[in-house]
Amino acid sequence: MTQLKPILTHLDSIPSTPGKFKPDKSSTYNLYRLRFHPTLFPRFTLWSFFFIFFIVLLIFFSSPTNPTAGNSRRSLKNSLSPSPALGPNWEHRVRASARPRSKTGFTVLVTGAAGFVGTHVSLGLKRRGDGVLGLDNFNQYYDIGLKKARQGLLERSGIMVVEGDINDVVLLRKLFDAVAFTHVMHMAAQAGVRYAMQNSGSYVHSNIAGFVSLLEACKMANPQPSIVWASSSSVYGLNSKVPFSENDRTDQPASLYAATKKAGEEIAHTYNHIYGLSITGLRFFTVYGPWGRPDMAYFFFTKDILRGKEIKIFETSDHGSVARDFTYVDDVVKGCLAALDTAKKSTGSGGKKKGAAQLRIYNLGNTKPMPVGRLVSILEKLLKVKAKKKVIQMPRNGDVPFTHANITLAHTELGYKPTTDLEMGLKKFVKWYVSYYGSKKKKSSW
Ligand SMILES: O=C(O)[C@H]1O[C@H](OP(=O)(O)OP(=O)(O)OC[C@H]2O[C@@H](n3ccc(=O)[nH]c3=O)[C@H](O)[C@@H]2O)[C@H](O)[C@@H](O)[C@@H]1O
Numbered sequence: 001m002t003q004l005k006p007i008l009t010h011l012d013s014i015p016s017t018p019g020k021f022k023p024d025k026s027s028t029y030n031l032y033r034l035r036f037h038p039t040l041f042p043r044f045t046l047w048s049f050f051f052i053f054f055i056v057l058l059i060f061f062s063s064p065t066n067p068t069a070g071n072s073r074r075s076l077k078n079s080l081s082p083s084p085a086l087g088p089n090w091e092h093r094v095r096a097s098a099r100p101r102s103k104t105g106f107t108v109l110v111t112g113a114a115g116f117v118g119t120h121v122s123l124g125l126k127r128r129g130d131g132v133l134g135l136d137n138f139n140q141y142y143d144i145g146l147k148k149a150r151q152g153l154l155e156r157s158g159i160m161v162v163e164g165d166i167n168d169v170v171l172l173r174k175l176f177d178a179v180a181f182t183h184v185m186h187m188a189a190q191a192g193v194r195y196a197m198q199n200s201g202s203y204v205h206s207n208i209a210g211f212v213s214l215l216e217a218c219k220m221a222n223p224q225p226s227i228v229w230a231s232s233s234s235v236y237g238l239n240s241k242v243p244f245s246e247n248d249r250t251d252q253p254a255s256l257y258a259a260t261k262k263a264g265e266e267i268a269h270t271y272n273h274i275y276g277l278s279i280t281g282l283r284f285f286t287v288y289g290p291w292g293r294p295d296m297a298y299f300f301f302t303k304d305i306l307r308g309k310e311i312k313i314f315e316t317s318d319h320g321s322v323a324r325d326f327t328y329v330d331d332v333v334k335g336c337l338a339a340l341d342t343a344k345k346s347t348g349s350g351g352k353k354k355g356a357a358q359l360r361i362y363n364l365g366n367t368k369p370m371p372v373g374r375l376v377s378i379l380e381k382l383l384k385v386k387a388k389k390k391v392i393q394m395p396r397n398g399d400v401p402f403t404h405a406n407i408t409l410a411h412t413e414l415g416y417k418p419t420t421d422l423e424m425g426l427k428k429f430v431k432w433y434v435s436y437y438g439s440k441k442k443k444s445s446w
Pocket residue numbers: 191192193231232233234284285286287295296297298312313314322323324372394399400401403
């Protein structure tokens with residue numbers, strides 16, 4: 001993002017429509033002279049060749065026809081670009097945002113703070129008096145307008161969201177220099193199961209390289225923070241034993257997304273083992289709710305039902321229903337905060353381990369899997385619109401036929417107890433959706 005700026009600034013001075021370009025007199029005069037001066041002709045040809053080549057390059061790098069490619073280029077730029085000049089005023093705001101209300105409050109860095117769960121977790125922490133600093137790269141995976149609106153929500157609660165990528169090591173160092181974070185709530189990720197078939201690089205960039213970059217910053221910090229991060233139910237992959245328990249095998253992921261989350265769990269093990277970082281991974285089960293992600297089925301089904309557009313309901317190859325353990329976001333937030341509250345301190349400092357540290361994994365699900373068809377009929381009832389449904393066989397796109405969480409461990413150790421059923425959760429979602437987009441079709445760009 002930061003490296004895009006100079007290019008965009010430059011582009012600002014280039015007319016978008018050549019016909020609208022009004023060169024000043026001197027340049028017209030010079031061009032005139034260049035064009036008709038016989039000795040300068042070869043130089044002009046060379047010059048114009050370079051100019052056109054440069055313009056083509058600019059167009060190629062600044063206006064991707066393929067948002068996917070644009071995304072990965074943008075992420076790459078984020079990681080390579082120098083951080084913006086971050087002055088004393090910036091540091092002052094960063095510190096103010098991260099300062100807890102009481103001495104016992106936590107000082108938390110929330111990555112992916114403008115994301116769906118990141119926003120809710122940030123608000124939950126702030127509400128109870130913890131200091132929260134957000135970090136988000138505002139990538140183009142889905143409507144940036146929605147992310148900016150979430151940022152507005154956070155800012156109104158006194159939470160600053162720094163715009164930057166977890167791969168930006170200079171920025172991370174600045175943040176950790178400015179604030180002694182007691183905890184890191186790591187929610188930043190390339191989410192979505194099916195999109196991995198379009199943009200594999202962004203999963204590696206955010207979920208693997210980005211995670212390592214963040215852990216590097218945490219390991220060097222003094223004191224080291226405790227880390228809670230978002231893993232995924234997708235790590236259970238093609239397992240058929242239900243419900244899914246934390247000690248079940250997780251070695252048959254069905255998507256690259258799942259594979260990168262599984263890799264994250266192994267990476268967490270390494271940083272815990274070598275550097276004494278206290279790390280807790282939370283396996284979220286299809287989290288939904290207000291301010292949700294437009295790429296998720298419940299969200300775009302709502303949009304399409306309201307627009308009278310056909311929706312596709314996946315079924316298994318033997319015509320069985322596909323089911324998910326849909327989990328309401330407020331329940332997940334409670335699990336996240338409980339994980340933070342029970343996290344022990346990291347034992348190392350400045351890159352050196354001083355003793356064994358805590359390493360945990362928990363399922364945060366609802367324990368009541370629902371067929372996708374049932375999700376759709378609840379939406380139809382709430383929206384008072386009949387959906388145009390088409391049942392098709394689940395494409396080979398990384399989806400798994402069902403998920404079902406065993407939450408005994410989270411219940412015992414975190415006191416986690418989901419209380420929102422799908423009807424109630426979708427009712428809250430639809431209420432938000434209609435207030436945000438209107439009951440007709442407002443521009444949700446997914
Ligand atoms: O639990 C998780 O770990 C994952 O949950 C969701 O992934 P998913 O459960 O696939 O959620 P959706 O993409 O919203 O799909 C929900 C259900 O609708 C189905 N579906 C999806 C799309 C569609 O057009 N039709 C359809 O029937 C899917 O097969 C799935 O059963 C999130 O998108 C992931 O980021 C997250 O990590």
